[in-house]
Amino acid sequence: MSKGILYDATLCIGCKQCESACAQQNELPYDEKVAAESVQTDHKFTTVLTKDDKFMRRLCQHCEHPACASACPVGAFHKTADGPVVYDVWKCIGCRYCMMACAFSQPKYEWGKLNPRVRKCIMCPDRVSAGKATACAEACPTGATKFGDHDALIAEAKDRIKQNPANYVDHIYGLNEVGGTSVLLLSAIPFEQFGLPKIDRVGDVALPEYTGRVMNLMPDFIPLWGLVLGGVYWVTNRRKEVEEVEAEEKAMRGGK
């Protein structure tokens, strides 16, 4: 059963417990200075954004069809059966295509290091496979960040909007975006106000499909194009040979 996270901004009080728990879980430094940082970086995988009295949490969406995993030439990213999209640092060559490919700009880079890693939320895969909730969900005092079965969370999110339509933007961010994501977001104000990509801009198509359409042509294209080239070579070469032989014959006949 695939797991997921539901973040409901209307329940969030902006205490940043999730940030702190995340830092602890991933052995990252965390103090007041880091807490005040509002951008995600190589040392801050999740951040709680504030706009007036509204909040929004940003983290890797753990896409159902992750663009990062599809893009990586060495397959350093993959989505586990539980839902988390994880990263194998020992494979990475550092091309940063994953960072380009992610619509949510989640992978961050250790620009200052000599053997840099790509860093992002990996949804506590060890905890999840052990049947526990993610560190952030466990730390959340209000239940704004909730961990659970993906399908159950979708049903719950729909239900919350239905119960209190006035409280919410009528959209579950991540239900269909880029083909669906394991992390679902609910908010009272439009998501793009917090820097999330506009809903109509990201669309519902799984991003790997765009490149997949071209890559799928390869198995047919390679033999076909090879055959055409070989064929053209054969024809032109043959013509040249024939010309040469004819010229020779002509010369011989002329000699007689």
Add this chain to the structure above:
Amino acid sequence: MTIMNVKVTFWRVLFVVIMIVGLYSTYVRYLHGLGAVSNMNDQFPWGLWIGFDCLCGIMLAAGGFCITGAVYIFHVERLHCIVRPTILTAFLGYLLFIVGLLFDLGRPWFIWHQMIYINLHSVMFEVGTCVMVYTTVLLLEFVPNVLERFNLVGPIRWVKKIYPVLVCLGILLSTLHQSSLGSLFLIFPEKMHAFWYTPALPFFFFLSAIACGLAMTIFESTLSSRVFGRGLERSVITELGGALYVVLWVIALLRVQDYMHRKVYMDIFKPSYESYFLWAELTLAFVIPLFMLSFKKVRTNSNLLYIASLSTLLGFVTNRLNVAMTSMETWVGHHYLPSFTEVSITLMICAMGFFLFNMAVRFLPIFEDEHAAAHVEPAIQIGEVPQHSLVN
């Protein structure tokens, strides 16, 4: 002569300066990491090195497959005399691409992972593999020059036997990775400006590679005829100019059709940050060269042809930089400008290219013109009629 000497010294001084600055930046790059040397950051993970060194480098080296294809597959024998310099350019282009990659990759020491951790869904994997194999193919296409220099008849014969296969393979691989460089960008439709994001991107990348392959061959033949004082094959570059004219028209029409189809043609004329860059690109890549090449006088005049091809090259370089950088600036919300050290490394790589080209021409039989080669070959007994035409 003294003027000549001074001139040569100027270029040498420039070369040394570029190398010293470049080496300093190299030192910074490998001692303090990518962040210290470049203006790349989490918002702009790809910068000048991908945009120019990789995307443009590969495009400018496309002459190799265009010309070998024309000569060995389509048997356009007239182009024989430019095969060697074009292969040299292509080979150096790909080598320098790999050098550029060693700067750009965060973990260049694991570059070989590409060969063992295979992700067949990744466009980057496809590009990497094709480039790797094609560089080997180019090496084999190039190696007869070296063998000939040392009169190693046996291996030459061997390479000549497989030459048609090499050429076919080269075209196949080039088609794949030249277009795939465009496919790389297909996975982020949301980030790119509509001027440059089109599902036909791989197609345009392939076509622009052909245009630049031709333009680069004209450019480089004219330039080297001046620098090395060798006679220029007028008829040959005139023919290439004609081909370039046709290819540019094809691309221009397809571009128009693409803009019409996606209904963005009205935005093109509205002034905006992106449209300025687009205008620059279109003017350099299409308006100027198409206007110039439409005159027969231009196509038969090597100076004017040189200018037209230079404009084409600049135009398509602008195009690729636009695709890789300009198109994403609005999405990201700020501009990217390469840092001084980033630029200096790119300059160093270019300077290395010129230097190696120069050395190769000096020490290897690159510019042996056809008549000379035809005479030389029987002398070193490469014999057999059909083969003698292969590696000129």
